[in-house]
Amino acid sequence: MISKFIENYGEGEVRAFYSPGRVNLIGEHIDYSGGCVFPCAIELGTYGLVRKTCHDKINLISADFPLKVTVGLNDLQYKKEDDWSNYPKGVISTMKNKGYKVGGMDILIKGNIPNGAGLSSSASLELLIGEMVNVLFNNREISTIDLVKMAKETENEFIGVNCGIMDQFAVGMGKKNKGILLNCDTLDYKYAKVDLKEYTLVIMNTKKRRALSESRYNDRRNECESALKDIRSKKTVDYLCSLSKEEFKEVRDAIKDEASRKRAQHAVYENYRVKEAFKKLEEGNLIDFGKLLVESHNSLKDLYEVTGVELDTIVFEALKIKGCIGARMTGAGFGGCAIALVKKDRVLDFEKTLKEKYFNIIGYYPEFYVTNISEGTREIEL
Template sequence: MKEKMIREFVDKFGGERETVETFFAPGRVNLIGEHIDYNGGHVFPCALDFGTYGAVRKRQDNKLRMASLNFDLEVEVDADRLVYDEADDWANYPKGVVKGFLNRGCRVGGMDILYWGNIPNGAGLSSSASLEVLTAVLVNDLFDCGIAPMDLVLLTQEAENSFVGVNCGIMDQFAVCMGRKDSAMLLDCKTLEYSYAPLVLDGIRIVIGNTRKRRGLADSKYNERRSECEYALAKLREVVEIETLCDLDPAAFQAHRHRIDQEAPARRAEHAVWENHRTLEAAAALQAGDLARFGELMNASHRSLRDLYEVTGRELDAMVEEAWKVDGTIGSRMTGAGFGGCTVSLVRAGAVEDFIKTVGENYAAATGLEPEFYVVDVGAGASRI
């Protein structure tokens, strides 16, 4: 892939191949802990072995020229005049990251950058975070900015929040930047403390199912759910001293649930509190090698996202329900923001072929959409290659 990127870069921008630098940032999947990163809870993602590749060369002037093998659009802007422009589409993500470096006093000059990714766009596997973190790692490296990895996570999240205008939590950028091969990561989104858990899946594979129901995060009800959680938090803080919803355990939440005077925010908060509890239990189950319990918690997570948080939709529900029927499925749930995108399932290795065939056929019959499936391995975080 490194050779391919260098060759394509020289075809696009010219110059000597020896002057081209190459980088990679993975996609991510969250095993459990959904819609709680912005509620002060714990998430449990892992990086994947596919993602976004970048080839780059410094320029002598101040121009940023960005192209992608995935899209026809090419963008050229001045590095010292970076503003959001809807016409620049995907290039707003790397523009926002470069702007973040400039805001921190880093001297970033012109670059030619070629991107290529094999994360399905809009599937909910963090193609945007992968693009952002890739850009951050290459800028940090090329211009010797010296920004620590966790600070790169915060910089890229800020770029998506403030520059692009998507009010995402921190999980996606964290998993993409900080991933470790064959490990999942338990992140406390309130304190940013994290630990790694060996993802030893003897005889079990991770299967991601793409519903092919496209969703754009900025266009979804994501921001609406966040505001409902903020409303619930404000009502609860009238009677308990908490900073986030996930400061409450399930018993404490149940004792004060009646203080939330609107049912929709109350259901959103109930999901957040219980999902945090499930995630901590799931991480402990994985450490203990109890994959059966881990699978049960995945299933419970999906039901909560369906019934309490209401972010699944017909397509995700159909795919998960078909997965639950297959002998050999340990657990299955939606992953990502919802409203389309992907499911993640743990499936016994001997049942993977039947899983893909059976779930694929039944899902297509139920929805009229042809799904895609990826049997994935757990990869490392973003780096030079």
């Protein structure tokens, strides 16, 4: 990267930054129902080299894509043809509009997050750029939480994607070997030590691009809102996830539509599983943690109906292999990735066996990434 940077921008001082991707360990499709999520940053991410300049231009180059973009600080507009560079432009624009200092920069980006896998490459890039601007122009005085909020605002307002805050939060606030129990509504959070002992986290990419159907996603949200409305006819409640399992049993018959009842049951029980998973990891009880992962996947398959043949195949075939104690889809579903807890000394056999089984059923090969849990976005030494 340094050679490519000098080749494009010339000799001079260069600073380096790194921003991770993320997986959600457990807690899927409940952020918009007042639930908690449990993500962590991973050791796949985005690297960036940067140099301050004396002009008012942002020069953007990626080592992964041929597109090169130069834009003035007073012309930070979304342009479809600018593709990936809209994320850096958006973050800089958002920070500028908030009154933070920005300036000219030469930037080179390179990532190793698989494209379309649902591991938050966009949030990784957003926090990378935000931290560059924070360090180079604002003396590191912007809090990480504020950078996270501005990255989410960029995604929502500049890019036009109506995402929640989990991805940016996990990327920015990640800590090595720690998961984050996050309430997406209040942003209350706490860390849990993730000591996987003789196990490791294997990310399993179905290679079906995570093309979340907007209509199906909206259907799920609408069904949850319908369930909540029906429940409120019997009980005062803020969110579905405000209910305990016992309280849900008392009001479930008030939900008229069967699909809405299933979505609500997933939300309530998944929120419970997140809190249990947090406890199990703090206790070092990996076997029970693995069981909760499986329960989560089954609920997403049977009650929320967001898995599909690829995710179900990779999860259920993984669970048949010796050394795997838990697996589930992660992310929005409808493709993308799943995670598995696998004994370290069984990983090679696990990957080989699952690769063949998946190919025989689906017709193409999956990919695997073994990763540790990473620190959040930061400047790194060259």
